[in-house]
Amino acid sequence: MTVVDRRDFLRAAGGSAAALWLTHWTAVEAAAQQAARLAASGTRAHTWDALTAEQAAAIDAFAARIIPTDDLPGAREAGAVYFIDKAVASFAQELRAPVTSLAAALDRAAGPGRVFAALAPEAQDTILQRVEKDSPDLFGAVRFAVICGTFANSGWGGNRDEAGWRILGFEHRPVWTKPYGWYDLPENLGRE
Amino acid sequence: MQPRTPRYRPTDVVDFIVVGSGAAGGIVARELSRAGLRVVVLEQGPYRRASDFLPHDDYNVFIRNALTNDSAQQGTTFRSTEQDEAKPGNPVWYARGVGGGSVHFTGNFWRLHPEDFRERTLNGDVPGAALADWPITYDDLEPYYTRVDWEIGVSGQAGADPREPRRSRPYPMPPLPVKPEGLLMEKAARKMGWTAFPAPMAIASQPFRGRAPCQACGYCLGFGCEFDAKSSTLVAMIPDAERTGRCEIRSESYVRKVETDARGRVTGVIYFDRERREVFQRARAVVVCANGAETPRLLLNSASARFPQGLANSSGLVGRHLMYNGNVVAGGVFEHETNGYKGPVVTRVVQDPYVLDPKLGLVGGGGFDFRFDSPPLLYAIRGQGTAMPQWGAGFKRALRDFPKTVYAYGHTTSLPVPTNSVSLDPTHKDAWGVPSMRITYREHPNDMKVYRWFLDRCGDLLDAAGALRRWEDPINDAPQGSPHLLGTCRMGNDPATSVVNAGHRAHDVPNLFIVDGSSMVTGGRGQPTMTIMALAFRASEGMVRWAKRAG
Numbered sequence: 203m204t205v206v207d208r209r210d211f212l213r214a215a216g217g218s219a220a221a222l223w224l225t226h227w228t229a230v231e232a233a234a235q236q237a238a239r240l241a242a243s244g245t246r247a248h249t250w251d252a253l254t255a256e257q258a259a260a261i262d263a264f265a266a267r268i269i270p271t272d273d274l275p276g277a278r279e280a281g282a283v284y285f286i287d288k289a290v291a292s293f294a295q296e297l298r299a300p301v302t303s304l305a306a307a308l309d310r311a312a313g314p315g316r317v318f319a320a321l322a323p324e325a326q327d328t329i330l331q332r333v334e335k336d337s338p339d340l341f342g343a344v345r346f347a348v349i350c351g352t353f354a355n356s357g358w359g360g361n362r363d364e365a366g367w368r369i370l371g372f373e374h375r376p377v378w379t380k381p382y383g384w385y386d387l388p389e390n391l392g393r394e
Numbered sequence: 395m396q397p398r399t400p401r402y403r404p405t406d407v408v409d410f411i412v413v414g415s416g417a418a419g420g421i422v423a424r425e426l427s428r429a430g431l432r433v434v435v436l437e438q439g440p441y442r443r444a445s446d447f448l449p450h451d452d453y454n455v456f457i458r459n460a461l462t463n464d465s466a467q468q469g470t471t472f473r474s475t476e477q478d479e480a481k482p483g484n485p486v487w488y489a490r491g492v493g494g495g496s497v498h499f500t501g502n503f504w505r506l507h508p509e510d511f512r513e514r515t516l517n518g519d520v521p522g523a524a525l526a527d528w529p530i531t532y533d534d535l536e537p538y539y540t541r542v543d544w545e546i547g548v549s550g551q552a553g554a555d556p557r558e559p560r561r562s563r564p565y566p567m568p569p570l571p572v573k574p575e576g577l578l579m580e581k582a583a584r585k586m587g588w589t590a591f592p593a594p595m596a597i598a599s600q601p602f603r604g605r606a607p608c609q610a611c612g613y614c615l616g617f618g619c620e621f622d623a624k625s626s627t628l629v630a631m632i633p634d635a636e637r638t639g640r641c642e643i644r645s646e647s648y649v650r651k652v653e654t655d656a657r658g659r660v661t662g663v664i665y666f667d668r669e670r671r672e673v674f675q676r677a678r679a680v681v682v683c684a685n686g687a688e689t690p691r692l693l694l695n696s697a698s699a700r701f702p703q704g705l706a707n708s709s710g711l712v713g714r715h716l717m718y719n720g721n722v723v724a725g726g727v728f729e730h731e732t733n734g735y736k737g738p739v740v741t742r743v744v745q746d747p748y749v750l751d752p753k754l755g756l757v758g759g760g761g762f763d764f765r766f767d768s769p770p771l772l773y774a775i776r777g778q779g780t781a782m783p784q785w786g787a788g789f790k791r792a793l794r795d796f797p798k799t800v801y802a803y804g805h806t807t808s809l810p811v812p813t814n815s816v817s818l819d820p821t822h823k824d825a826w827g828v829p830s831m832r833i834t835y836r837e838h839p840n841d842m843k844v845y846r847w848f849l850d851r852c853g854d855l856l857d858a859a860g861a862l863r864r865w866e867d868p869i870n871d872a873p874q875g876s877p878h879l880l881g882t883c884r885m886g887n888d889p890a891t892s893v894v895n896a897g898h899r900a901h902d903v904p905n906l907f908i909v910d911g912s913s914m915v916t917g918g919r920g921q922p923t924m925t926i927m928a929l930a931f932r933a934s935e936g937m938v939r940w941a942k943r944a945g
Contacts, residue, residue: 268785269793276790293458327786334784345785346775353771354453370796372735372770374450378610382737383797384730385574 248284251291252298256317257305258283263319264308265348267326275365277352285351285360286344293358300343307333307340402642404675408432409941411663411677413649413692416494417923418910418930419683420627421546424634425934426681427641431941434642434675435635436665438688439490441645442497442628447618452769455616461498463488469824471832474872476813482822485833486687487875492645493618493628494685495877496923500615500739500767501596501624502805503548504921505539505928507559508532509749513916517757522838523809524715525757528915529887529896530932532559538928546927547602547625550594557748567599569741570608574732575800576742579764582858588746593763596625596924597738605629610737615767627927647673650828652680652696652705652906660906666826678944679905681937683930686716686879686911690816691831693883693908706900706908711893712883713816716835717917718876720760720806720845722869724852725778726861731797734766747851748919750844758844760806760919762855766799773799781865802855804848805920809838810881837871845869878922883912898933899940909933 250258265277265286290298308318311329318326334341351360353367361367367374381387402408409431412419419435427433439461454460463470463486471480489495509516511528519525536559542548544566552564569592572580576590583590597614598607608623622629635641646668653661653674662676682689690713694704704712745761768777773796776782783789819832837845849866856864886892889901898913900906909930911922918925 269790270787272787272790274790274794330785349774350453350457350771353774354457355449355451357449357451358453366774367770369790369793370770370773371731371794372796376609376611378612378736380571380610380737382610383574383733385577385732386572390730391577 250287253287253290253301253305256309257302258287259317259319260305260308261286261301261344263326264304264330264344265351267323267330268345268348269352269369270323274369276369277348279362280352280360280365281362282348282351282360284362285354285358286347288359289347289350294347297343297347300340301347304333304340304344307337399636400639400642402432402434404673407676407678408434409677410434410679410681410937411436411675412681412683413663414494414682414684414688414910415492415627415632415643416489416683416685416910417496417627417926419681420493420496420631420635421927421930422681422683422909422934422937423641423643424631425931426937426941427635427638429938430640431938432640433635434644434677436647436649436663436675437492437643437645438648439492439645441492441643442618444618444620444622444629447620450611450613450617450769452616452771456772461489461491461616461618463490467825469819469822469828469830471819471822471830472872472874473832473834474836476834480819480822480832480834484875485835485873486831486879487877488685488687488879492632492643493626496596496626497618497624497628498616499596499877499923502740502743502763502921503542503550503594503596503924504743504761504919505559506532506535506918506925507557507748510916510918520757520809520840522811523840524812525810526884526886526891526915529885535925535928535932536560536562538931539924541931542924542927546596546627546630547598547605548594548596548924549599551592554591555745556589557745565594567602569593570595570597570599570738571741573734573737573741575734575764575766578728578732578800578859579742579744579855581860582855583744585858586854588744590742590744593740593743595738595740598623598625603630608738612735612737613769614739648826649684649692650695650826652682652692654696654698654700654705654903656700658700658903660903670826679907679937679941681907681909683910686882687816687831687833689908689910689912690882691818694818695829701902706883706893706902706906708902709890709893711891714812714814715810715881715884716814716816716833717808717810717878717880717914718835718873719878719880719917719920719922720804720808720841720848721873721876721920722804722806722845722849722852722867723779724802724849724856724864724866726800726802726856726859726864727795728798728800728859728861732766732800733797734800735769735797739767740765744855745919747848750847754847756844756847757809757840758807760804760844760848762805762848762852763803764855764859765801765803767801768799770796779865779867800856800859800861802852804845804852806841806844806848807919808841808917810884810916811836811838816882835872842869842871878911878917878920880911880914880917880922883908884915885913886915897936897940898929899936907933907937
C-alpha cells in the first residue's frame with residue numbers, strides 16, 4: 203500500500219504535475235480540490251506545531267510561488283512551511299497574525315468551495331499579485347518568512363537537505379583554501 | 395559564564411570602572427590593569443568564547459540580532475529633523491558583548507591621514523557643519539596606530555598605497571590572500587588610472603601571538619570568529635587584562651547612570667546585573683567607552699541637580715555632531731564565479747579620491763573596496779538591492795547569481811552637523827525602563843553630493859571590471875542601521891566647543907574619561923575602528939599618568 207503523505211502531495215501539486223494540470227485543468231480541477239481537502243484534513247499528515255493543516259497547505263502553496271521549483275529546488279522542497287510553523291509556534295510568534303491572515307485571505311481569494319493550494323500556478327500568481335498590491339505589509343511579512351525558511355540554517359526547521367543553498371550555488375565548509383573561484387585559478391590569472 | 399578573577403565587591407573603591415569592553419574599552423582595560431591599577435569592566439552584553447560563534451547562523455546574527463542591539467530591547471527612536479516626532483526604529487547598529495563591535499566587524503583598518511585632523515584649516519567654514527581641527531595631529535597618533543598594528547594584529551603591505559601616511563614600522567603580517575573580487579578590482583583600478591592595493595585588515599594572515607590565521611570560512615562581517623583570527627579586543631586585549639589578576643570583566647552588566655558627589659566628582663556607576671537588580675559600583679574614576687551612541691545617552695541619563703543638562707555637558711555638545719560615515723553600494727554580476735562567500739570580506743581597496751578634486755567643489759573624500767558580504771540568507775533578502783525581483787521566476791533567476799556577485803562599496807566622509815544627534819527620547823523607554831536614545835539624522839547637502847559622486851564611481855569600477863550587469867542601492871537621506879557612531883563627545887582644547895580634552899578627560903568632571911567613536915572630531919573616510927583603538931592606547935597612557943599622580 204502506498205501511503206501518500208501531505209508533503210508528497212504538495213510537491214506533486216506544484217511540481218512537475220503542474221504542466222499536465224494546465225492542459226487538462228477542467229477535468230482534474232474537481233479531483234484536485236477534493237484531494238487538497240483530504241490532504242488538509244490530514245489523518246496521515248505531518249503534525250503541525252501551530253498551523254492548521256489548511257493553513258499549512260495555503261502557506262506551502264504560497265511559498266512555492268515565491269521561490270518556484272524548476273531544475274533546482276524551490277521553497278517547497280526546502281520546507282519553508284515547516285520553518286514557518288516552527289517559527290509561529292516558538293521563536294517568531296509575531297509571525298502568527300500575518301501567517302494566519304494570509305492563509306485565510308488566499309483561500310478566500312480561491313473562491314467558494316475551493317482552496318488556494320489546489321489552484322493552477324497561474325491562478326495562484328494572479329492572487330499573489332493582488333495580495334501584494336492590496337496588502338503589501340502582509341505579503342511582505344510572509345514572503346520574508348518564506349525566504350528565511352528557505353535559506354536559514356536547517357536547524358531552524360527549513361532549508362531541508364540544504365535545498366535553499368543549492369539554489370544559490372552555496373556550499374558550506376568550515377575552511378576554504380584558494381583558488382576560491384574562476385578568476386584566481388592559476389590558468390586565468392593575468393588573462394585580461 | 396565561568397567566574398573571572400578577581401571579584402571585586404561593589405563597595406570596593408576600584409581605581410577605574412570601564413563602561414563597555416569594545417574597540418576602546420578592551421584596550422583601556424588592558425592598559426590600565428597592566429599598569430597596576432584595579433579595574434572593573436562593565437559590559438551590557440554576554441561574555442562569549444570562540445566556540446560560541448558556531449554554528450555559522452545568519453538568521454541568528456542578522457534577523458535575531460544575536461550579537462547586536464535590538465530596538466525592542468535596547469530602545470531606539472529615529473527622526474529626520476528636530477521638528478519631527480521620533481518613532482521606534484533601528485537607526486544604529488552596535489554590538490553587545492565582550493569585545494564589542496571588534497568581534498563582528500569586517501576588519502577594514504584604515505589609518506586616518508594627516509589631513510583628517512585638520513579639516514577646518516583645509517576647508518574653512520562649511521555652512522551647516524561644525525568642522526573643527528582635532529587637538530592632536532597625525533604625528534601625535536602615529537605611534538599608537540603602530541601599536542594597533544603590532545599588538546591588536548593588522549595584515550597589510552607597507553608602501554603599497556601611494557598615498558600612505560608616514561608609518562614608523564611595517565605591518566606585522568603580510569596581506570591576506572587576494573580574492574577574485576580583489577583581482578577584479580585591480581583590473582578596474584588600472585583602467586581608471588587608480589591603484590588597488592592590499593587591504594589593511596585586522597585579521598591574522600599567519601599565526602600571530604598565539605592565534606590561528608584566517609581559515610577563509612567566509613562568515614566574517616556580522617559574525618564572531620571561531621578561529622580567533624579576527625583581531626578583536628576579545629582575543630587580543632581582554633585575556634591580557636585578565637592575566638594581570640587586577641581586571642574583572644563583569645558581563646551582562648548594563649550601566650544606567652554615572653553617579654557624582656556634591657563636589658562634582660564621579661563616585662561610581664549604577665548598573666543592572668543580569669537579574670536586573672540595581673548595583674552601585676564605587677570607583678576613583680570612570681572611563682566611558684560605550685560607543686558613540688550609548689556613551690552620550692549614558693551621560694545624558696546621568697543628569698543630576700549639579701549637572702542638569704547631563705554629565706560633562708556644560709557645552710551642550712554631548713550627543714551632537716553624530717557622524718555615520720557615508721556608505722554607498724553598487725553591485726554587479728560577472729561572467730564567472732567569484733565565490734565571494736569564501737574568505738574574508740575585503741582584500742583590495744582604492745583610496746585615490748581620499749581628498750576629492752577641489753574642482754568638484756565638494757568637501758570630503760573617501761575610498762572603495764570590492765567585496766562580498768552577503769551570506770546565503772542576506773543575499774536572498776537584499777543581495778541585488780531594490781533591483782531584485784521580489785518573487786517568482788525572476789527572483790529565482792536572481793538568486794542563482796549568488797556566486798558571481800560582487801559589491802563595490804564607497805566609504806566616505808560625513809560632515810559633523812550639530813543637529814545630527816543622540817538625545818533622550820521624552821517618552822520612549824527601553825526594556826529596563828531607562829529613557830531610550832533618540833537619533834536625529836539628516837544628511838548634509840554636501841554629503842549627498844559626495845555620496846552620489848562615489849556611487850557613480852562604484853558603477854564605473856564595476857563596468858571597468860567587466861560586470862555583465864549592475865545595480866545600485868539608493869542613497870538614503872535617513873540611513874538606518876549604521877555601525878559607525880562618531881563625534882558625539884568631540885575632543886578639543888576649548889571647554890565651550892568640546893566635551894573632552896586632548897587627553898580624553900571630560901572638561902567638566904576631573905575623574906571622568908571618555909574614549910570611543912564619540913571622541914572623533916571629524917569622521918575620517920569611513921573605517922573608524924583603527925583610529926578608535928589608537929585613541930584608546932593613547933588615552934590610556936594619560937589615564938595611567940593621571941592615576942599615579944592622583945595617588
